Amino acid sequence: MSDIHMQREHTLGLPAARKLANEWLEQAESRLGLSCTYVEGASCDEISFERAGVSGTVQVTEDRFVLDAELGFLFSAFQDKIETEVARRMDKLLAQAAQA
Secondary structure, three states, X not given: OOOEEEEEEOOOOHHHHHHHHHHHHHHHHHHHOOEEEEEOOOOEXXXXXXXXXXXXXXXXXXXXXXXXXXXXXXXXXXXXXXXHHHHHHHHHHHHHHHHO
C-alpha cells in the first residue's frame, strides 16, 4: 500500500503530458535528488523514482497522472508535509501547461 497516492486529471493528451512529465522528472532529479527512469508505453508511460527513504512511480496517460510513493521510516514522519508539497508542485505544473 502506498504512503502517498495522488491522481490528477488533465486534458493535455499524451504528447503534452509526456512533456510535462519530463519537466517533473527533471525537477525531481535536480531539486529532490531522486534517481528517475522514464519508460514510454503505447497508452501509458511510467516514471520510476527512488532515493534513500523514498520510492515510487508516476503513471502518465492522455488524461491523468497517478503518483504512488512509499516512504521509509524517517520520511513517514513528514508524510503530510511531503504530500502537500508534491500536490502543490504537480498542480503548479498542470496550471502552467493549461495556460500554454
